Amino acid sequence: MSTTYHRSWAEPYKIKMVELLKMTTRGQRLRAIKEAGFNTFLLKSEDVYIDLLTDSGTSAMSDRQWAGLMMGDEAYAGSRNFYRLEKAVQQYYGYKYLIPTHQGRGAENIISKILIKPGDVIPGNMYFTTTRLHQELAGGTFADIIIDEAHDPVSEHPFKGNVDFDKLDRIVKQYGASKIPYISIATNVNMAGGQPISMANLRELREYTHQHGIRVIHDMTRVAENAYFIQQREEGFKKRHIRDIVKEICSYTDGATMSAKKDALVNIGGFLATNEWDVFEEARNMVVVYEGLHTYGGLAGRDMEAMAIGIEESLDDNHMHARVGQVEYLGHKMESFDIPIVRPVGGHGIFVDARRFLPHLTQDEFPAQTLAAEVYLESGIRTMERGIVSAGRNADGENYYPKLELVRFTIPRRVYTQAHMDVVAEATQVVLKRRNRIKGMKMVYEPKYLRFFQARFERL
Ligand code: F0G
16 A cells, blocks of 8 residues: 655744624625625725735735834935845846836836837737726737737646747738837736746747847736746746746846736835846836826835835745645645636646636636625625626727636635635535525716726626
8 A cells, every 4th residue: 555645735834813793694785795886896895804806915025024114215316226226126036127116017018118109919828907098098909929828728638828820920921020029928817717828838939039139028017936836837947946936937038028916025116127228218217297206106115115025925936836735735635626717727726717617607707806795795705707898808908708707716825724714615616505595786986097996797
């Protein structure tokens, strides 16, 4: 008889302070979700038990980061913390020039305004809501060049974030390189379910873009999670450290936008980084208009200090193992309950496939929006729609109909325990058991931009 030993992961930290949670009754939750127009973004946080809305700005800072807040140099210009952050970005990511911004979309706004001219096309490995909107507002059109497997929730492809070079080449031939200001490459593609791009694919992209004289701008919001998957899955990376892998990823790109609210473990902050002096100069002019002086970009000195420390902590191998290990734990638990989820399990959350969960609803009845509302009602767990509502409308006002109709159970970093994950999986299982009685919804209020944030719904 052979015995196999399973070695568990455990958190490489211990808890020093706790935040008490409010438990609610079903009656209270029904009132709350109705008041919120069945949109989990409009719920009051106080009415939420386990908050899996997003991993953005919701992670727990370390004692070192909290101590860093006290070291804030709140000078208007030339804060010490700016230089510390600049050094961290250069050292760990390898980009030359840094422009801090209040968060990721601040950087997206600036880079889009600088590089995109009306009529341009921006190929990318799947859209992200704010990223695409800034490209469109600058007069560009986004073109999806991710491999087909990324749109298939049951494909087991280990690198669903990869670029499909046939798709890219078709666009380059059709429009010409002069109409393509850059290729927009996200690491650990959010909308695909937190799926990584491989190093081999990035290397090939670098070669291709050098041949054609096209830039690569890197949405590095979850670059460390991507590096973890490369370490685990890609040939030749088992013994490499996350920090080395991250630096190599960045080396194949010309600049980056970062929402530091994710991987970099801060509650607010972001930046634009570039290796090009001209782009930097232009960005330094523009940041003053939209964010603040180029040495603070909308952040307090203490925020930049916490970010510099968070960047370093995010690249620790043990941290990443526990971070993604917790997400995988929830994924496996859900699968053992036959809850349909996107495979393979991604880096920042579990994406439940609402099409398979509620097969009796059409996409116009908002299956993912409906499921998110039901999960809240069941248990006080807050999740997010990532389907037709998030996809929005194109320039002609027509709805995008994305293939993926998902509910994202996003896990904040270093915040919840394994027992919380058990409660989440069990609550979702209860909803699954009564799914046949769940009806869809209609949208009764639709905002013009990024409608998922504020849209309101009613039950059919
Ligand atoms: N890029 C990606 C891949 C993101 O996931 C986000 C934010 C941004 C850019 C924008 O950054 O919020 O700092 O302005 N994603 C959050 C989420 C909102 O919940 O996925 P931001």
